[in-house]
Amino acid sequence: MRRLLEKLRVLRESRRIEREARRLLASAFDDPALLRGTSLRPEHRNRVMVVRHACEGGRVKKVWFTILRHPRPYAFSRQHHEVLELWSFDAAARRLERLEGSNLTRARGSDGDPPLYGPDA
Numbered sequence: 001m002r003r004l005l006e007k008l009r010v011l012r013e014s015r016r017i018e019r020e021a022r023r024l025l026a027s028a029f030d031d032p033a034l035l036r037g038t039s040l041r042p043e044h045r046n047r048v049m050v051v052r053h054a055c056e057g058g059r060v061k062k063v064w065f066t067i068l069r070h071p072r073p074y075a076f077s078r079q080h081h082e083v084l085e086l087w088s089f090d091a092a093a094r095r096l097e098r099l100e101g102s103n104l105t106r107a108r109g110s111d112g113d114p115p116l117y118g119p120d121a
Contacts, residue, residue, distance in 0.1 A: 021053040021060045024091045031094075038096055040087075044069070051086070063089045064099075081105040 028034055029045040047067050054062040069083045082104040088097050 017053065017055060017058075017060060018050070021050055021063045024060055025050065025063050025065060025089055028089050028094075028096060034094060034096060038098065039069070040067070040096065061090070061092055063091065065089070 025048060026045060029040070029042050029048075032042075035041065044067055047069070048065050049067070051064045051066055053060050053064070065087055067085050067087065069085060070080050084102045084104055085098060086100040088099055089095070090097070
């Protein structure tokens with residue numbers, strides 16, 4: 001019985017920390033000053049996936065997350081790319097940092113051009 005209670009306590013604590021990480025990340029997307037100077041916008045919050053987090057004293061200090069973006073080279077272009085980006089959010093310093101980006105479209109051998117024929121043309 002003691003072992004079961006201990007497992008439940010650990011599970012409850014890990015869920016609390018995960019909720020805190022998601023809440024901190026949501027607060028970052030609510031802060032226009034924090035997003036200024038990055039390619040992130042408030043509407044990108046729905047595409048975010050928390051990868052991991054670092055805790056200190058039972059509180060989340062840093063959150064790493066990925067986002068799949070579809071940037072266009074210029075405003076009226078039909079060309080687009082799928083870009084997977086890895087970001088970190090330092091909650092104590094209130095700082096977002098882009099760590100890495102990978103262009104999935106180019107990795108597949110395409111340059112993001114729209115199809116010339118077919119159902120998607």
